[in-house]
Amino acid sequence: MLLAILVTVFALVVSSALIPNLSLFVLRFVLCNVGWLVQRRTRSRRDAIISQARTEEREFISECAKSPTQTHTVDEDWEKVDSSTSCLGTTGSDKTREDEDWDGIIGFFHPFCNAGGGGERVLWEAVCATQKRWPKAICAIYTGDNDVSKAAMLQRVETRFNIQLHAPTVVLLYLTTRKYVLSSMYPYMTLLGQSLGSLVVAYDAFNLVVPDIFIDTMGYAFSIAFCKLLFPGIATGAYVHYPTISTDMLESLDDDSGVKGVNSGAGKGWKGYLKRTYWLAFARLYGWVGGQVDVVMCNSSWTSAHIRTIWGPQRSRQPFRDPTVVFPPTAVSELESTIKVDSESEKTRQPVILYIAQFRPEKNHPLLLRSFARFLHERKKSPSSASQPQPKLILIGSVRHSSPDETHIYNLRLLAHELRIRDHTTFLCDASWPTVLSHLSTASIGANAMWSEHFGICVVEYQAAGLVSVVHDSGGPREDIVIDLGDGATGFRATTEDEFAAAFEAALALPMEEKVAMRLRARKSALRFTQEEFSRKWIAQLEKLVNMRTR
Structure with a gap:
């Protein structure tokens, strides 16, 4: 019941993007208090996650001390990175980082993290770069792959992408509501359905643990706006692979060639009129949602251009207004x-x-x-x-x-x-x-x-x-x-x-x-x-979020 109420309330909140005169004060106040309750309820689980990670870290160090010749390659890489790439994300200054020992929890919202595609390569390279920059931070992955253990997941990451992660500071948090973001759940109004469905999944995630930094790496921007309404103090970031709706999609409705995607030429007739009206309304709503993100990264010039067009007008008050192009890592x-x-x-x-x-x-x-x-x-x-x-x-x-x-x-x-x-x-x-x-x-x-x-x-x-x-x-x-x-x-x-x-x-x-x-x-x-270029740019953006938390 509470979850249904939350989704309804959030739907009213985001409707302010379409109805400017609707006051958000009361609704923000309600959601903020709900967020406080969620934080209070999950505090013990957060402490347990941190304790478990620290215990695994000590065991890892102990095993390495017992068998120094069998130290995992990733540990060797850790030493190389700590000494040779300590300037990742800086502008060339040699100043000492005050936040180097930051040990908070970074939540990566990626319900399909075992899919094995390019988006997953970005996720795991981002986790790897984050671990090397902040060795004490915990990288919590919100995943719906409930049938895959952490050991099996990390093994697949190494096999599929040749990325070796430091296991003690990787935590998999298993979602039970991933089905709500499946397109098959919404035969009609799929964009809106999946976007609202992501609120259910995000609420599930926050009830597992409330992170210090919340990053969507899969394209569920609505989850970030939801996070900001529940927890205003959490720093948020988005790595956008593909805008949920773009001007290209809108233009494809008038395309007669049949080459512009699955909706090519679908703007004809009364059904086309309804679809166009729905898409335009959703684009406005999507723009409002994008205005709530603290730091925005895009994977290409094409994506960045569309995000600037749709999100830009709503980001005028953000300290980091413009999206940054961070090309995906490739081997x-x-x-x-x-x-x-x-x-x-x-x-x-x-x-x-x-x-x-x-x-x-x-x-x-x-x-x-x-x-x-x-x-x-x-x-x-x-x-x-x-x-x-x-x-x-x-x-x-x-x-x-x-x-x-x-x-x-x-x-x-x-x-x-x-x-x-x-x-x-x-x-x-x-x-x-x-x-x-x-x-x-x-x-x-x-x-x-x-x-x-x-x-x-x-x-x-x-x-x-x-x-x-x-x-x-x-x-x-x-x-x-x-x-x-x-x-x-x-x-x-x-x-x-x-x-x-x-x-x-x-x-x-x-x-x-x-x-x-x-x-x-x-x-x-x-x-x-290169992977090195991705890591440098990723860390530069993540440092903004860490600084927001350490100020």
Whole structure:
């Protein structure tokens, strides 16, 4: 009952974004008192979490002392970071940090932290950077993956992303209400449904422990506004991968080409009118919500531009008004050191098109499958094709089990069969990092077919591995990644099936010398997206939040 009342009250609060004359004073007062009660009720659990973390830390140190030769690699990395990157997040000053021993709790709101996608890489790299900067701080992850223990989770993080975390200061807090943010719960008005559903999940999270800093790393901005109303003193941050609604989405309603996402051309008729009205109202509400966040980080120039447009007018009173672009971390250094790019390695490359993306509808795998089928069809017309190795398409991605993802990949397999490319197409679900690395080292082309991809971590991985990228001409890949930095093209961009098919042919037909040159230019371009660069920028933003707590 209390939870239903809270959601109703919050709905009234956020409606002030649509009804400016509605006074918020009483409602803020009520929610603030509810927050006080939640803090009081969960104080003992907070103390227990801190005590357990400190106990595990002592046990870890004790084990290391007993077996110094078997100290985990992550501990060695800790020493390297403490000594060599103590200036992370500063502007070059050598001043001593007063907050270096800060030992509060940072809550990371990421209900699907075991999904294994690019967003999860950002989460775990952020946790890793945070641990190294504030070794005594506790990183609490609010997750709905109740069937995964901490040990199994950290092992998966190491296997999937090659990220080694310091276990004692990582705490998994298990949510029981994650179902309320599933799109399947809301067949109509999905954006609003999931956003209000995130309030239920956030309330569940705060009843597990109230953190000192609350950061949403998955895109549930409503949870942050809810946090600020319940706990005004908590510093909040958002790492925005993709705006919940954007001007691109609104423009797609009038698109007749059918290439601008799943809602392309949906603005016609009375249903289209209602949808447009609903989206415009939601955009205004979303803008108000974004105005409550203390520190905003965006993963690309594209995302930042949309956040400035929608959130900007509501952030005039925030001390850190403008969003900061913090490019997602990519294993550029590892890929560079592991995979060679030269005329000799070119001989080992195979005519393989690789697509690394979660198996979800928005990644637009059907466009890639149809483009590949068209490419093969056109290739057969060439007299020389019979004597050349047959191109193959390999799709690698994570699948959220017991979710629509499993149905989606089943439908993709059926489509490959219908297009008669099943024998030339391979699906790899939840592949380990070594497996991904192996394919990156032998494939020739890296593809991305998503319209308005917010960034495109996989595209950076392609570049760092020396693949020739063929990506959708929109979003982050167009604005930040596959660009000419002044010394030549770093890949190809396309929109339609014909354009993708032609780009595949052009990429494979490049003379060896030009192909190697493009691969090297792409690798050089990828240096802008290293893990070290992400850590530096992440810490700079997180320091703002820590300073808000230590003042």
